[in-house]
Amino acid sequence: KQEVTQIPAALSVPEGENLVLNCSFTDSAIYNLQWFRQDPGKGLTSLLLIQSSQREQTSGRLNASLDKSSGRSTLYIAASQPGDSATYLCAVLDSNYQLIWGAGTKLIIKP
Amino acid sequence: DAGITQSPRHKVTETGTPVTLRCHQTENHRYMYWYRQDPGHGLRLIHYSYGVKDTDKGEVSDGYSVSRSKTEDFLLTLESATSSQTSVYFCAISLGTDTDTQYFGPGTRLTVL
Numbered sequence: 001k002q003e004v005t006q007i008p009a010a011l012s013v014p015e016g017e018n019l020v021l022n023c024s025f026t027d028s029a030i031y032n033l034q035w036f037r038q039d040p041g042k043g044l045t046s047l048l049l050i051q052s053s054q055r056e057q058t059s060g061r062l063n064a065s066l067d068k069s070s071g072r073s074t075l076y077i078a079a080s081q082p083g084d085s086a087t088y089l090c091a092v093l094d095s096n097y098q099l100i101w102g103a104g105t106k107l108i109i110k111p
Numbered sequence: 112d113a114g115i116t117q118s119p120r121h122k123v124t125e126t127g128t129p130v131t132l133r134c135h136q137t138e139n140h141r142y143m144y145w146y147r148q149d150p151g152h153g154l155r156l157i158h159y160s161y162g163v164k165d166t167d168k169g170e171v172s173d174g175y176s177v178s179r180s181k182t183e184d185f186l187l188t189l190e191s192a193t194s195s196q197t198s199v200y201f202c203a204i205s206l207g208t209d210t211d212t213q214y215f216g217p218g219t220r221l222t223v224l
Contacts, residue, residue, distance in 0.1 A: 004153070031210050043201060043215035044154075089153060097209045098169060101153035 002027045002094045006102035014110050015082060021075040021105045023090035028068045031093040035064050035075050038087045038104070047088075048075070080109045114138050115216035117202050123222045130189040132219050134202030136182075142205035143185040144213065145169075145177065147198040154201065160185055161209065192223040 003026045013019050023033070032051050036044040048057045048064040050073070056065045063076040077084055087106045091099040114137035124130050134143060141162055146154040146169075156169030158177040166177050174196060178186045189196055199220050203213040 034212055043217045044203075046212045046214065049212045091154070093210060098156050098159075099154075099213065101155070103151055103153040 002030075002092060002100045004090060004092055004100050004102040006088075006090060006105050008105060009103065010106040010108070012108040012110060013080060015080060017080050018076065018078050019080055019107075021077070021088050021090075021107070023073040023075070023102055025071045025073075025092045025100070027094065028071055029095045030068065031095075031097070033064075033066050033073050034091050034093070034099070035062075035073075036089045036091065038089060040086075044089065077107075082109045082111050085109045115202060115204060115214060117200075117216040117219050119219060120217065121220045123224065124192055125224050126193055127191050130192050130221065130223075132187045132200055132202075132221070134185045134187070134216060136185075136204050139182050140204045140206055141182075142209050143179065144203040144205075145175075145185065145187045146201045146203065147171065147196075148201060148218075149198050157187065157200075192221075194223050197221060197223045 005024045007022055030052050034049045035047040037047055038044045050057045050066040061078040066073045085108050087104040089104040091101040094100050116135045118133045144159040145157040148154045155171045157175050160166045160179045176188045199218050201218045202216040205211045205213050
């Protein structure tokens with residue numbers, strides 16, 4: 001059974017720092033890996049989708065990598081801003097076309 | 112926001128009562144999903160639909176049923192609500208195929224007393 005883990009559960013960094021969020025999964029048979037952002041009391045917003053054949057995707061200050069063989073993905077955020085404060089979730093699309101989710105990393109950027 | 116609305120946004124009900132949550136989309140997308148989100152568990156798939164009258168079970172489908180009689184509406188029903196079904200429920204759509212990214216509604220917070 002696919003399991004997705006995100007460590008740490010919470011992270012607090014000063015504004016301006018570059019940071020990395022981690023995601024690991026147990027079964028490499030995935031179609032893609034997706035990163036989402038969730039603001040308190042709100043729905044989820046898609047950030048990046050990496051196909052299983054890809055190694056990374058970039059959008060603005062965000063860069064996501066995927067190492068399928070080792071079951072790992074990272075989300076790199078450059079020059080963090082207070083507006084980046086949110087919970088970040090990763091999810092893998094498994095062989096049954098279902099998204100399996102991590103529990104998220106709560107990120108706080110201190111001004 | 113992909114035109115997804117959920118109703119109600121908040122609901123408090125008692126154990127044993129039936130509850131129906133509605134997800135509505137405005138753009139005729141084929142794939143629709145219901146998730147629940149609980150602290151420490153991330154999101155878990157309840158049911159999904161790949162077209163009118165075509166639905167299937169997800170990871171945590173026990174105690175839930177769904178219906179999709181029109182492309183734009185996907186209903187989630189708790190036949191007899193239990194306290195363990197207290198959660199935040201999210202509806203999502205996929206813009207293209209089932210491998211595309213999903214777009215989420217604002218969620219429904221359900222409390223079962």
